[in-house]
Amino acid sequence: MALRLFNTMSAQVDEFRPLRDNEVRMYACGPTVYDYGHIGNFRTFVAVDLLQRFLRQSGYQVRYVMNITDVDDKIIRNAARAGLSVQQYTAKYENAFLEDAAMIGIAQPKLVRATEHINEMAEFVAKLVAKGMAYRTDDGSYYFRIATFPQYGKLSKKDFSGMIDGARVDLDEYDKDSARDFALWKAPKPGEASWDTAIGPGRPGWHLECSVMSMKELGESFDLHAGGEDLVFPHHENEIAQSESLTGKPFAHFWFHARFLLVEGEKMSKSLGNFFTLRDLVLKGHKPSSLRYLLTSVPYRNQLNFTFDGLKQAAVSVERLRNFRLRLSAGSFPDGANPAMQSLASETAHRLRAALEDDLNTAQAQAAVFEMVRQANAAFDTSQIRQGDVAPLLAVLASFDEVFAVLDEDDIPKMKKVLDWATAEGREWDISAELREAVRSGQLSDADIEKKIDAMKAARTARDFKTSDVLRNELAAMGILVEITKDGIRWRRK
Ligand code: AMP
Numbered sequence: 001m002a003l004r005l006f007n008t009m010s011a012q013v014d015e016f017r018p019l020r021d022n023e024v025r026m027y028a029c030g031p032t033v034y035d036y037g038h039i040g041n042f043r044t045f046v047a048v049d050l051l052q053r054f055l056r057q058s059g060y061q062v063r064y065v066m067n068i069t070d071v072d073d074k075i076i077r078n079a080a081r082a083g084l085s086v087q088q089y090t091a092k093y094e095n096a097f098l099e100d101a102a103m104i105g106i107a108q109p110k111l112v113r114a115t116e117h118i119n120e121m122a123e124f125v126a127k128l129v130a131k132g133m134a135y136r137t138d139d140g141s142y143y144f145r146i147a148t149f150p151q152y153g154k155l156s157k158k159d160f161s162g163m164i165d166g167a168r169v170d171l172d173e174y175d176k177d178s179a180r181d182f183a184l185w186k187a188p189k190p191g192e193a194s195w196d197t198a199i200g201p202g203r204p205g206w207h208l209e210c211s212v213m214s215m216k217e218l219g220e221s222f223d224l225h226a227g228g229e230d231l232v233f234p235h236h237e238n239e240i241a242q243s244e245s246l247t248g249k250p251f252a253h254f255w256f257h258a259r260f261l262l263v264e265g266e267k268m269s270k271s272l273g274n275f276f277t278l279r280d281l282v283l284k285g286h287k288p289s290s291l292r293y294l295l296t297s298v299p300y301r302n303q304l305n306f307t308f309d310g311l312k313q314a315a316v317s318v319e320r321l322r323n324f325r326l327r328l329s330a331g332s333f334p335d336g337a338n339p340a341m342q343s344l345a346s347e348t349a350h351r352l353r354a355a356l357e358d359d360l361n362t363a364q365a366q367a368a369v370f371e372m373v374r375q376a377n378a379a380f381d382t383s384q385i386r387q388g389d390v391a392p393l394l395a396v397l398a399s400f401d402e403v404f405a406v407l408d409e410d411d412i413p414k415m416k417k418v419l420d421w422a423t424a425e426g427r428e429w430d431i432s433a434e435l436r437e438a439v440r441s442g443q444l445s446d447a448d449i450e451k452k453i454d455a456m457k458a459a460r461t462a463r464d465f466k467t468s469d470v471l472r473n474e475l476a477a478m479g480i481l482v483e484i485t486k487d488g489i490r491w492r493r494k
């Protein structure tokens with residue numbers, strides 16, 4: 001079977017096949033770096049991460065590009081207010097995004113920045129003007145003339161037949177039901193950042209950024225374009241209009257949209273007090289792996305209602321999987337193999353893949369693994385596990401974790417980083433007793449570390465390199481870097 005995915009363009013679940021051989025070229029709209037990322041953002045980013053991990057696991061070469069929107073209305077306004085350049089203002093939040101993405105297990109896409117492609121964006125506008133699909137207004141702004149693109153609305157399934165030619169809007173986000181000529185390029189306003197280019201001074205509109213960078217990195221037609229559901233209109237509709245008008249070719253083949261996350265049943269908003277960044281949750285003492293597990297537990301097209309109860313349950317689920325893995329890898333069992341465990345492992349591997357191929361049914365995939373854990377734990381308790389069962393059961397967990405990425409025991413060093421960050425920012429009051437306790441009790445003392453290093457030395461003397469590697473990996477997961485040199489073994493905390 002092949003992967004089947006919902007394609008917003010066809011409005012149905014279609015079989016996913018890359019346009020070119022075995023290579024998948026995909027683009028996700030990334031963060032606008034004017035603040036710390038919230039859990040809604042990470043709902044979408046984790047969904048796309050899971051997709052790209054599964055594609056890799058399925059044997060595809062994946063070229064995954066994500067943009068950093070480091071110039072837009074809000075950024076320019078905030079930077080001007082803070083008396084900083086756009087770059088100074090966004091650098092802090094871009095770094096925070098990279099740290100947060102790593103914290104929640106997002107395997108690094110290739111990142112591209114809008115501010116590094118300004119001239120290409122101006123060229124794109126000039127070409128559209130030459131083709132009669134864009135025009136300049138008196139103030140030096142440029143607009144896309146949507147009347148030249150009769151398919152406008154094909155992604156969002158909106159009927160714009162009554163639209164008024166020449167009606168304009170220059171905001172990046174506008175009324176959901178109006179079709180207006182939208183700004184490709186905005187003339188400079190006093191006190192705001194702008195760039196001098198061949199089409200005059202100004203700055204790009206947000207939609208243009210993604211068209212230019214995705215096609216530069218992935219070609220005029222590529223496989224998949226992703227984002228949260230709010231981006232379908234106008235952002236993605238406008239990307240399609242600009243790109244297809246310029247190239248005359250279909251832009252992205254598949255459109256992948258994650259449903260918006262709610263918090264305790266409501267839309268997340270600062271005024272309701274239900275707005276959480278990833279860091280807010282860690283400050284309250286929650287593990288990053290709990291949030292990743294929770295975000296992946298509801299398939300991306302279903303509405304995820306974030307609750308603190310759900311987050312606690314997710315922590316219990318991750319613990320259960322980690323304990324099971326430990327029980328298997330640390331135990332010693334009689335020789336041989338139990339046919340029931342062998343078929344349990346192969347059936348679970350099959351169910352796992354079938355669930356993910358079914359439009360990334362992550363809930364079914366997790367259920368399959370938990371059923372395996374339940375049955376194998378029962379077999380443990382009645383001494384039914386044989387040494388030959390360990391590898392196949394562990395292989396299923398490893399394959400699950402290639403996609404879900406929650407089993408590494410690396411929460412504590414990540415939580416410590418957040419604690420250190422809050423301290424450096426003067427936000428001690430936001431650090432919960434739970435976070436302090438988790439970091440304190442989760443950290444190995446120097447004496448504990450020395451004990452493990454001694455065990456590594458003993459193992460190496462006995463030429464038991466496997467045990468030495470296991471110990472080294474355990475230490476790495478706890479944030480301890482071990483270096484083996486010809487003079488001995490050294491360690492330091494990450
Ligand atoms: P932004 O930084 O606002 O440009 O958003 C980055 C990504 O997060 C986009 O793909 C948005 O669609 C997505 N996003 C924003 N809020 C939510 C939410 N509550 N649930 C899911 N995705 C969201």
Ligand code: ZN
Pocket residue numbers: 028029030210235
């Ligand atoms: Zn975009």
